[in-house]
Amino acid sequence: MKKLHIPIVLLWALTITNALGQGAFTNTIGENWEDEEGYAMYLNSDGTVMIAGFTESISSGWRDAYLVKTTSSGDTLWTKKFGLMGYDEFTDVVKTADGGYAMVGRTWDTGTLDDEDVYLVKTDANGNLEWQQTYGGSDDEIGYALKQTQDGGYIITGSVSVPGGAHILLIKTNASGDTIWTKTFQASSYGEGEAVIETSTGDYMVFGYRSNTMYLMKTDANGDSIWSQEYPDGEYGMDMKETSDGGFILLGFTNDIGAGDYDMYLVKVDANGVSQWAKTYGFPDYENAQAVIQSSDGGYVLVGSTYTYISDDDDLYIVKTNSTGDVEWQNTYGSIYDDRGYDVVQASDGGFLAAGYYIQPGTFYSDVYLIKDMGGASSIEHKSEASSHLVSVAPNPFTEQxxxxxxxxxxxTVYVDLIDLLGKEVQRTQFFPESAGPINILIERNELPQGLYFYNIRSNEEIIATGKLTVQ
Incomplete structure (x- = not known):
């Protein structure tokens, strides 16, 4: 998560060709010489998308909280900035009963260097500010998630700093954002509330982590704990959704089990928090989990990022499972730099929208990143206006080279990256042209198994062509 420059307009078009369906896309939102990132999404009933995060584009302070509305195909309808005179950002967004929106996050006055406070903003349907509130004392308080409650108020969870760590924070407000009560739940070291749900009986489910352990708690309507559960194999709890059977799906990440240093960790629990099954997802290096939803077919969709030590970068990572957590497909998206996913929703056509950030090659600043995945393996084409490179491949299919x-x-220098059907880069070839003009790049099979592969050809930190190869 994250400089005043004169904007230089670089127009980029991002398109995606999906191997198993139509309607998918990728898009970036923001100015090329400033940072913007998207941390949370809400899908409206008309298919339009709300994205909440931050922007550093000509802000009132160092950073402004940012609300974006796009069409169902990812085109920007409008953007709004909010904040005080410092560092402000949104980490969650919900639609309110009156058709407007509420966002929560943090605010920090960089001029006075006062402590961070929880920041709550209410807008109308067009993103116009109706009111804003801050919550906090002499410590750092951050809001990570909110819901509008049955009485029209709001429930917020996050963290409050203490010497040597932080505690889980829970705040209940009325419809105008005035505090009704505040609760903290101690951790021996560090704790955060990352997700909150109001139950049909008016109680609250709070999920996050305490002392490097995934933690689920149920409170009554006054915020007093009824019961809690820990899940020791999960170190960090990041998101929770209620499931169709009345239980919950919990997402975090773990370093104790799985394929790599850290892996996504998904736990299905019943209404009392009792674990029913748990699965890990990832590659040999490092995965970060951020959001989960239950899909319309009863399965689950996870989003976060995957880091590869060899290429030293992150990519947005999306995983689709069946109802028992078995992988159906998984994809990665991004540039040659760090790109991450933070939230996911399902569209009415069955596709999945994910938001995060994308580092623009050539400027090295982040933009809000919005992708739509229709399911199955995907190949991404990322073109600038000046890029139009025709590629011939012979032989194709091939056996040795x-x-x-x-x-x-x-x-x-020209780079050719081969990507398998899981969206993972499996081979990279470098070529050094002696001059501008036609070039021939020899691709060796090496240890590649038989199958279909996608290729991205890059030059000057830009993808100039994409296509498919088949190894026999």
Whole structure:
């Protein structure tokens, strides 16, 4: 999570070709010479999308909280900025009963260096400010999630700092944002509330972590704890949703079990928090989990990021499972730099929208990243206006080696990345042109198994062409 420059307009178009369906896309939102990131989403009934996060584009302080509305195909309808005179950002957004929106996050006055406070903003349906409130004392308080409650007020969870760590924070407000009560729940080291749900009986479910252990708690309507459960194999709890059977699906990440240093960790529990099953997801390096939903078919969709030590970058990572947590498909999205996913929703056509941030090649600033995945393996084409490179591949299919022929505009190093059907980069080839003009790049099979692969060809930190290869 995260400089005043004169904007230089660089127009980018991002398109996606999906191997198993139509309607998918990727899009970036923001100015090329400032940072913008998206942390939370809400899908409206008309298919439009709300994204909440931050922008550093000509803000009232160092950073402003940011609300974006897009069409169902990811085109920006409007953007709004909110904040005080410092560092402000949103971490969650909900639609309110009156058709407006409420966002929660944090605010910090960088001028006075006062402590961080929880920041709650209410807008109308067009994103116009109706009111804003802050909550906090002499410590740092941050809001991570909120819901509008049955009485029209709001329930917020987050964290409050203490010497040597932090405690889980729970705040109940009325419809105008005035505090009704505040509760803290102690951790021996560090704790955060990352998700909150109001039950049909008016109680609250709070999920997060305490002392490096996933933690689920049920409170009564006054915020007093009724019961709590810990899940020792999960170190960090990041999201929770109620499931169709009355239980809950919990998402975090773990370093204790799984394929790599950290992996996504999904736990299905009943209404009393008793674990029914648990699964891990990831590759040999490092995965970060951020959000989960139950899909219309009863399965689950997870989003976060995956980090590869060899390439030293993160990509947005999305995983689809069946109702028992078995992987049906998984994909990665991003540039050659760090790109991450923070939230996911399901569209009415069955596709999945994920939001996060994308580092723009050439500027190295982040933009809000919005992708739509229709399911199955995907290949991404990322073009600038000036990019139009035709590639011939022969032979294709191939058994031992093949040659890619194309024209380049300069002597810049050319990279060819091969990507498998799971969206994972499996091979990289470098080529050093002696001059601008036609080049022939030899691709060796090496240890690649038989199957279909996608290729991305990059030059000058830009993807200039994409396509498919088949290994026999």
């Amino acid at each position: 093949t040659t890619l022929t194309l024209e380049v505009d300069s002597r810049n």
